[in-house]
Amino acid sequence: xxxxxxxxxIARDLAASIVGARVRSVWGSGFGLHLGRAVDLAGIRxxxxxxxxxxxxxxxxxxxxxxxxxxxxxAPEARRGIVIxxxxxxxxxxxxxxxxxxxxxxxVFALDGARELRFVDPRRFGWMAPGAPxxxxxxxxxxxxxxxxxxxxxxxxxxxxGVRAPIKAFLLDQRRVAGLGNIYVSEALHRARIHPTMPAxxxxxxxxxxxxGIREALDLGIRNRGTTLRDYVxxxxxxxxxxxxxxVYGREGEPCPACATPVRRRVDAGRATFxxxxxxxxxxxxxxxxxxxxxG
Ligand SMILES: [Zn+2]
Numbered sequence: 001x002x003x004x005x006x007x008x009x010i011a012r013d014l015a016a017s018i019v020g021a022r023v024r025s026v027w028g029s030g031f032g033l034h035l036g037r038a039v040d041l042a043g044i045r046x047x048x049x050x051x052x053x054x055x056x057x058x059x060x061x062x063x064x065x066x067x068x069x070x071x072x073x074x075a076p077e078a079r080r081g082i083v084i085x086x087x088x089x090x091x092x093x094x095x096x097x098x099x100x101x102x103x104x105x106x107x108v109f110a111l112d113g114a115r116e117l118r119f120v121d122p123r124r125f126g127w128m129a130p131g132a133p134x135x136x137x138x139x140x141x142x143x144x145x146x147x148x149x150x151x152x153x154x155x156x157x158x159x160x161x162g163v164r165a166p167i168k169a170f171l172l173d174q175r176r177v178a179g180l181g182n183i184y185v186s187e188a189l190h191r192a193r194i195h196p197t198m199p200a201x202x203x204x205x206x207x208x209x210x211x212x213g214i215r216e217a218l219d220l221g222i223r224n225r226g227t228t229l230r231d232y233v234x235x236x237x238x239x240x241x242x243x244x245x246x247x248v249y250g251r252e253g254e255p256c257p258a259c260a261t262p263v264r265r266r267v268d269a270g271r272a273t274f275x276x277x278x279x280x281x282x283x284x285x286x287x288x289x290x291x292x293x294x295x296g
Pocket of ligand 1: 256257258259260261276277278279280
């Protein structure tokens with residue numbers, strides 16, 4: 001599933017190629033996307049048809065295609081637009097209008113210059129919806145801070161305080177911090193030397209190291225144009241290069257890059273976590289009791 005670095009890579013590619021282009025028309029396949037939900041094509045047409053694309057940005061794992069109102073150029077926070085989630089296998093490609101459409105093409109924005117922005121999603125876990133203004137979309141309003149744009153150490157510490165859930169679950173919860181998934185959580189926790197089962201509230205004193213680990217893992221992912229394990233490709237159809245740079249994710253039994261101890265894999269709530277048992281010490285019963293006494 002695309003996480004923050006993959007969505008950022010696509011947002012940057014699209015920003016370079018379609019900002020300023022005018023949306024001529026919008027076509028939909030008629031298939032429901034995420035959970036069978038119908039795409040609000042009428043609403044998407046209402047916010048975009050005949051108007052120019054003002055910006056392509058990202059918040060968490062969401063892509064935001066902002067649309068200008070030509071009559072009244074709008075401030076960024078007031079812009080209408082379309083929010084897109086790529087789900088498991090969603091792809092966005094800019095192609096010549098005459099090029100054959102790939103199977104599983106579900107939404108097509110015809111742009112001027114005889115180009116099309118196409119949303120292709122074989123597994124149909126992706127999703128898109130209009131917003132006017134875009135920032136009023138409830139999915140965006142519910143998101144926690146973006147770790148690259150909106151989060152600092154004090155705010156992360158404040159959010160960790162008193163949380164008993166494991167730090168892995170905390171970081172996967174998009175309402176607490178937006179943008180991380182399974183891959184970059186494993187990578188960030190390894191960099192910060194924090195065990196994935198550590199209660200989040202007990203990581204508070206390490207908020208600075210944790211934030212640094214998150215940012216290092218994400219920045220590297222962006223520099224490498226994303227991690228491709230199976231489906232992910234960028235807006236040009238190219239695979240990302242970050243898989244080779246992963247320290248622990250997918251590397252069970254391989255030496256930890258910091259200490260050479262074999263990397264371990266564990267499964268929590270059906271999702272795999274990879275970690276180094278030496279660099280990332282499991283929470284001990286003694287410290288757990290201390291943690292409990294501090295909570296009062
Ligand atoms: Zn290690």
